Amino acid sequence: MSKFPPIAIPALRGRVLAFAIPALLLAVLALGYAGLARSRAAFEQDDARAQRLLAGLSAAAATIGPDQPERLQTMVAELAAAGSPIRWAWLITEKQVGAFVFQKARTYAVHSDSLLAGTQLDSEQGRDKAAYDISKEVELRFEKYAASRPDLTLYLARTDDGHAIDIAGPVVQDGKLVGTVGLSLTDQHPAIPLPVSFVLLVLLSSVALAALIFRFVPGRVASGVLAGVLLLATALIFQQGIERRVVWEGERYASARTLVDTVALDLAAPDPSFRQPLAEALGKVAGPGQPVGAISGALSPEGSSRDLLAAAPAGLPRPGSLVQGVKVSQGPAVLQGTSAGVQLGTRLLVTGLLLLLLFVLGYLGYLQSFGSMVKNHAYAYGYAAPAMIGMVVFVFFPFASGFLFSFFERVTGDDLAGTVVMFGIPFRFMGLRNFFDILGSREYALTDALNFYFTLGVTILWTVSNVGLHVAIGLALALLLKNPWLKLKGVYRVLLIVPWAMPNYITALIWRGMFDVEYGTVNHVLLALGLGKVAWWSHFWSAFTANLTTNVWLGFPFMMVICLGALQSIPGDLYEAAEVDGASRWQQFRNITLPLLKPALFPAVILGAIWTFNMFNVIYLVSGGAPEHRTDILITQAYRFAFEAGRYGYAAAYAVIIFFILLVYGLGTNRMTKASEGAFD
Amino acid sequence: MRKVRWYHQVLAQVVLVLVSVVTLYPVLWVVKMALKTGQGFAMTVNPLPTEFSLENFAYVIGRTDKDGTWLFGYQLFNSVVISVATTLIGVFLACTGAYAFSRFRFPGRQAGLMSFLVTQMFPGVLMMIPLFVILQKLGAITGGVVGLNSIWGLVMVYSTTAIPFCVWMLKGYFDTIPKELEESALIDGATQLQIFTRIILPLARPAIAVTALFSFMTGWNEFILAATFMNSETAYTLPVTLRSYVGSYSTEWGHFAAGAIIVSVPVMALFFALQKYLVGGLTAGAVKG
Numbered sequence: 001m002s003k004f005p006p007i008a009i010p011a012l013r014g015r016v017l018a019f020a021i022p023a024l025l026l027a028v029l030a031l032g033y034a035g036l037a038r039s040r041a042a043f044e045q046d047d048a049r050a051q052r053l054l055a056g057l058s059a060a061a062a063t064i065g066p067d068q069p070e071r072l073q074t075m076v077a078e079l080a081a082a083g084s085p086i087r088w089a090w091l092i093t094e095k096q097v098g099a100f101v102f103q104k105a106r107t108y109a110v111h112s113d114s115l116l117a118g119t120q121l122d123s124e125q126g127r128d129k130a131a132y133d134i135s136k137e138v139e140l141r142f143e144k145y146a147a148s149r150p151d152l153t154l155y156l157a158r159t160d161d162g163h164a165i166d167i168a169g170p171v172v173q174d175g176k177l178v179g180t181v182g183l184s185l186t187d188q189h190p191a192i193p194l195p196v197s198f199v200l201l202v203l204l205s206s207v208a209l210a211a212l213i214f215r216f217v218p219g220r221v222a223s224g225v226l227a228g229v230l231l232l233a234t235a236l237i238f239q240q241g242i243e244r245r246v247v248w249e250g251e252r253y254a255s256a257r258t259l260v261d262t263v264a265l266d267l268a269a270p271d272p273s274f275r276q277p278l279a280e281a282l283g284k285v286a287g288p289g290q291p292v293g294a295i296s297g298a299l300s301p302e303g304s305s306r307d308l309l310a311a312a313p314a315g316l317p318r319p320g321s322l323v324q325g326v327k328v329s330q331g332p333a334v335l336q337g338t339s340a341g342v343q344l345g346t347r348l349l350v351t352g353l354l355l356l357l358l359f360v361l362g363y364l365g366y367l368q369s370f371g372s373m374v375k376n377h378a379y380a381y382g383y384a385a386p387a388m389i390g391m392v393v394f395v396f397f398p399f400a401s402g403f404l405f406s407f408f409e410r411v412t413g414d415d416l417a418g419t420v421v422m423f424g425i426p427f428r429f430m431g432l433r434n435f436f437d438i439l440g441s442r443e444y445a446l447t448d449a450l451n452f453y454f455t456l457g458v459t460i461l462w463t464v465s466n467v468g469l470h471v472a473i474g475l476a477l478a479l480l481l482k483n484p485w486l487k488l489k490g491v492y493r494v495l496l497i498v499p500w501a502m503p504n505y506i507t508a509l510i511w512r513g514m515f516d517v518e519y520g521t522v523n524h525v526l527l528a529l530g531l532g533k534v535a536w537w538s539h540f541w542s543a544f545t546a547n548l549t550t551n552v553w554l555g556f557p558f559m560m561v562i563c564l565g566a567l568q569s570i571p572g573d574l575y576e577a578a579e580v581d582g583a584s585r586w587q588q589f590r591n592i593t594l595p596l597l598k599p600a601l602f603p604a605v606i607l608g609a610i611w612t613f614n615m616f617n618v619i620y621l622v623s624g625g626a627p628e629h630r631t632d633i634l635i636t637q638a639y640r641f642a643f644e645a646g647r648y649g650y651a652a653a654y655a656v657i658i659f660f661i662l663l664v665y666g667l668g669t670n671r672m673t674k675a676s677e678g679a680f681d
Numbered sequence: 682m683r684k685v686r687w688y689h690q691v692l693a694q695v696v697l698v699l700v701s702v703v704t705l706y707p708v709l710w711v712v713k714m715a716l717k718t719g720q721g722f723a724m725t726v727n728p729l730p731t732e733f734s735l736e737n738f739a740y741v742i743g744r745t746d747k748d749g750t751w752l753f754g755y756q757l758f759n760s761v762v763i764s765v766a767t768t769l770i771g772v773f774l775a776c777t778g779a780y781a782f783s784r785f786r787f788p789g790r791q792a793g794l795m796s797f798l799v800t801q802m803f804p805g806v807l808m809m810i811p812l813f814v815i816l817q818k819l820g821a822i823t824g825g826v827v828g829l830n831s832i833w834g835l836v837m838v839y840s841t842t843a844i845p846f847c848v849w850m851l852k853g854y855f856d857t858i859p860k861e862l863e864e865s866a867l868i869d870g871a872t873q874l875q876i877f878t879r880i881i882l883p884l885a886r887p888a889i890a891v892t893a894l895f896s897f898m899t900g901w902n903e904f905i906l907a908a909t910f911m912n913s914e915t916a917y918t919l920p921v922t923l924r925s926y927v928g929s930y931s932t933e934w935g936h937f938a939a940g941a942i943i944v945s946v947p948v949m950a951l952f953f954a955l956q957k958y959l960v961g962g963l964t965a966g967a968v969k970g
Contacts, residue, residue: 373788377785377787377788379781379785379873380781380784380785380786380787380790381781381787382781383777383778383780383781383785383877384777384778384781384782384787384793386773386774386777386778387774387775387777387778387781387844387848388778388793390774390837390840390841390844391796391797391800391841391844391845393815393837393841394812394815394837394838394841394842395800395808395841395842395844395845396796396800397811397815398808398811398812398815399800399803399808401810401811402803402807402808402811405810425810477697477700480693480696480697481697483685483693485685485689485690486690486693487690487694488694488697492697492701494953494956495701495704495705496700496701496704497952497956498704498705498708498949499704500952501945501948501949501952501953501956502708502945502948502949503898503901503902503920503941503944503945503948504902505902505904505920505924506711506923506941506944506945507707509924509927509937509941510707510710510711510941511707512927513710513722513927513932513934514707514710516722519721519722520722521706521710521722521725521726521728524725524726525726528726553703553704553707561959561960562960564960565960568960610801610802614804614805616804616805616806634804635804635806638804638806638807639804639806639807642807642810648810651807652807654807655803655804655807656803658802658803658804659799659802659803659804662802663799663802666798666802
């Protein structure tokens with residue numbers, strides 16, 4: 001926009017509106033956050049319940065002797081009888097026969113559809129195979145994390161259909177892994193009501209109060225400031241109120257509902273009516289006279305925020321007491337927190353501040369002029385809106401996050417201190433280090449194939465040779481094909497654009513096969529011509545030639561079509577006039593064809609260069625970077641850093657650099673806006 | 682006109698025949714390997730088929746998973762639905778967007794056009810991680826309708842990533858349609874929507890055909906995102922399976938070739954059906970700008 005409209009504080013109605021709109025947005029967002037928090041709380045409750053069940057089961061499994069395999073069945077059956085959501089459970093453990101230890105000899109699955117008939121796991125069966133895979137994963141995690149992060153030894157994942165949780169963990173005896181145990185249980189997303197009436201009430205009273213302020217407080221500045229404070233206060237009330245309400249509902253749910261699920265194993269059952277079955281189940285789990293400390297000890301939930309322990313009624317098993325012959329060696333376990341998902345504080349505060357800005361803009365009358373601008377161009381914005389919304393979500397946002405990534409690096413390993421989790425991946429802030437590393441050749445020497453400048457050189461060579469050949473071949477063929485005397489013209493025009501019509505990954509793979517050293521057609525043609533075989537992938541130049549051949553084959557039809565179109569638009573009488581003047585064919589080409597071809601060819605060349613610069617498929621599928629990454633171009637190199645080395649930040653910095661190279665190139669060609677049909681990949 | 686001598690014709694024919702042979706050579710190989718029995722890469726120079734077996738086609742079409750689910754059927758269905766939906770949505774978004782940028786002058790127009798262009802310079806493969814997470818979140822919001830492992834998630838990604846190219850191309854074409862047509866329609870009492878649907882769209886048919894072709898090809902040919910966002914074989918599209926025939930250690934060339942023919946034929950047919958529009962659709966904007 002060229003100039004800012006002047007400040008024009010609107011009349012009373014306008015000011016109330018300026019307040020009401022941000023307040024309404026705030027209320028809607030608050031409800032949205034509450035919904036998010038609610039679903040997270042629900043998920044956390046499900047996870048926590050799954051962990052409790054597993055911890056109990058695994059602690060109990062550790063006490064099963066080699067001669068009593070049916071104990072697992074009994075335990076799961078008891079749980080199921082108590083209304084548990086367990087779909088099935090399995091146990092994989094060692095069995096000792098004489099001096100030999102047979103791994104995985106004792107493997108049991110107990111399904112809820114055949115609860116008391118435990119079956120041997122069959123490693124070939126789909127469901128059982130999944131159990132074996134999970135078991136392997138748990139073993140790996142135990143090896144890695146048992147000492148440092150015991151919480152990471154658990155495996156917890158939602159099944160594909162989203163209605164169940166698979167959870168598994170180690171069975172430990174005397175600090176040693178003796179087996180793995182796993183459960184699959186149905187989710188029971190609890191129904192926590194949204195505090196709609198609360199939000200509505202606060203919203204209405206806040207708007208009413210604002211109207212009163214505007215009406216009765218003298219001075220426009222003073223009333224504006226007061227209203228601003230009111231808006232922030234509203235945000236605060238929303239935060240406090242919703243956090244309390246959602247959490248409270250969540251906790252009430254947790255204490256009432258999960259009790260049923262965990263009755264057999266959860267020591268924190270506050271309802272006295274569950275004490276009897278609890279004690280019985282404990283007896284079954286731990287065996288008479290056994291301490292159940294292991295059960296509650298294994299629960300140790302991390303970051304449980306609100307102890308139900310405090311609210312648990314007296315009369316629960318206490319350390320040292322005996323429950324039907326079962327000695328309780330530790331205190332009751334804590335029902336894991338449900339409020340971890342409900343941290344509205346910063347979110348609502350940031351939202352509140354942004355909305356305050358909106359209010360200020362509205363109060364000063366800017367919003368109104370913005371509104372009238374939108375109104376004046378309603379058609380334009382209406383037509384542009386669908387495409388823009390799609391672009392914002394699926395193009396601009398990933399684009400922006402790519403930029404963001406480039407200042408971070410993914411953290412691998414266990415040291416997660418000071419990391420930021422973005423997109424579910426832990427990152428550490430690096431500032432500009434990725435860029436310094438890449439552009440300063442810090443990691444790889446200049447002659448190393450992984451060096452940025454080396455790859456850039458290859459990329460430029462790749463782009464220039466491709467575009468040059470595309471234009472040369474395309475133009476030559478177009479000049480031939482435009483001759484009116486040429487016979488079979490239509491046939492050639494169809495045949496020659498076949499490479500463009502075929503999906504390019506298919507042709508890339510075919511060429512990969514044709515260049516195969518042993519079986520490939522190219523080497524057989526060379527042999528037939530009396531030349532020797534070429535080891536295509538062993539040398540830079542041969543591999544580069546293979547890539548180049550493929551891409552030239554793929555790309556010349558586009559240039560040919562563009563040139564044909566442009567040639568057809570050159571009026572024939574120009575040539576006739578030149579002929580009359582006695583110009584030679586070459587002179588006609590130099591002075592008529594080329595200059596008139598330029599406007600069409602120029603954009604196509606710019607576009608073609610961008611396409612070729614980022615031609616991922618051909619490089620990746622044909623040479624695959626062979627030999628030793630030397631034929632990789634920037635984009636395939638970046639892909640490898642991201643998805644083969646797992647260095648997302650480094651790869652994102654590559655992408656940002658590629659972006660700026662192409663941007664400078666595009667600006668440099670100076671006719672970008674006309675040429676800019678964009679890279680299409 | 683200068684006299685055309687007989688050797689001009691012969692020379693031109695020789696050159697064009699040679700180029701055509703080179704052009705068709707790999708394509709003939711695909712046909713040959715598809716019709717051959719066995720999975721090796723035939724080690725001869727002759728690209729013409731010597732065997733005529735439909736074994737590979739039968740395998741590719743009849744492929745089932747271990748539960749007996751007809752994978753080819755599922756994947757064909759996915760590919761068709763995804764490509765057609767991508768085409769429809771992509772053309773709709775591109776036409777309305779391009780119309781706005783071509784016909785109206787509004788604040789943010791230049792910025793919008795530039796932003797379309799600029800995003801195309803960012804390597805697409807690296808947007809995979811954010812896209813993955815966006816689809817995950819969208820899946821949570823929409824109950825899995827638009828999300829991971831859903832056809833509509835892929836459709837949304839494909840149709841929006843093709844927007845910038847299509848908008849620029851269509852805008853170039855719309856620019857060449859004289860404004861007077863709209864003005865006279867306006868005088869005759871046509872509404873804005875009528876002008877767009879009754880005048881602009883019919884006149885821009887060549888460019889729309891090209892836009893549709895490219896949108897369709899995006900949906901039909903893409904395999905990296907499809908392999909990443911879909912997590913079961915019944916949810917894959919045909920190219921994902923096709924790609925998997927070519928492994929790093931062994932390649933089922935026969936199956937690959939048969940699959941390649943099945944996948945290529947529809948898109949090539951479409952390409953050739955619309956090829957007369959290609960020149961006009963692609964270059965109108967660039968030439969007359």
